[in-house]
Amino acid sequence: MIQVKPAHDRYAAKSDWLESHFSFSFGPYYDPENIRFGPLRVLNDDIIQPGKGFGIHPHREAEVVSIVLKGQLKHEDSLDNVGILRYGQIQRMTAGTGILHSEFNPSQDEEAHILQLWFIPDQKQLPPSYEESSFDDQQLKNALHPVLSSHPGEQAALIHQDVTLYLSRLDAGNELQFHQQEGRRIYVFLIEGEVLIQNEVTLAQRDEVRITDLHELTLKAKQDAFFLLIDLPGGED
Known part of the structure; x- marks a missing residue:
């Protein structure tokens, strides 16, 4: 099944320093039918104003992943x-088991645009830890480049869950094929551009798609596109 979630249907919250768009129930937004997709619990699309941010706050039992877009x-x-x-x-x-952290835009003149994702870990009571990894834009060009995985390579961060997160920059007219084991899930979030899924479903900027019962996927860029794709385990939500 291919379930498209258009950008305009996502819940938005805005204050004088933060604009957030929530893909799943979070904070002021609650929908019992939209709690998570497999172990993916949060995808927040945040714009943080210069000199502002989230003060010290706690987290427990989550794998928290941040990707800076700007x-x-x-x-x-x-x-x-x-x-x-x-x-x-x-x-x-x-x-x-518990960690305190803060997130802050240190610039005095430029907005920070980030994606933050939370995954439910594959085991509880893990010792808190922190890791940074990096990628080069050329590695994303017309390819699915893994940046986060339970089996990390030299440039992919480790995550304590059976998922792999890929980033890609697909040139207009180019096509990618993705294959996974049967019984798993696929989540795609289009950051920029326009992409055709399975030659039938068009995603525009900030649209997302949740896919089950389909282990081979075709993605074709109708415009230059930048997106993330997550290979997730199956099972019950």
């Missing part, structure tokens, strides 16, 4: 990790 994101946590994330870097934080 600007900078400064991270500090109770494990004494401090770093500034920019485009081309992936941040994974295992909250496990």
Whole structure:
């Protein structure tokens, strides 16, 4: 089954310093039919104003992944990790038994645009940990490049869940094939451009699609496209 979630149907929340679009129930948005997709629990599309951010707050039992699309994101946590994330870097934080952290836009003149994803880990009571990895845009060009995996390579961050997150920049007219084991799920979030799925379903910017019972997928760029694709385990939600 291919279930498209158009960008205009996502819940949006806006304040004087933060604009958020939620793909799943989060904060002020609750829908009992939209809690998660497999172990994917959160995908928030956030724009943070200069000099603003999230103060110290706790997390437990989650794999928290941040991807900067524009600007900078400064991270500090109770494990004494401090770093500034920019485009081309992936941040994974295992909250496990409990961690405190803050996220802040350190720029005084540029917005920070980030995607933050939370995954339910494959085991509880993990010790908290933090990791950064990086990628080069050329690695994404007309390819599915893994940036997060339970079996990480040299440039993919480790995640404690049976998922692989790919990024891709697909030139207009080009096509990619994705294959996975039967019984799994696929999630696609289109960051920029326009993509045709299975030669029948068109995704526009910020649309998403949730796919089950289909282990071979064709993606064709109708315009230059930038997207993420997540290979997720099956089972009950």
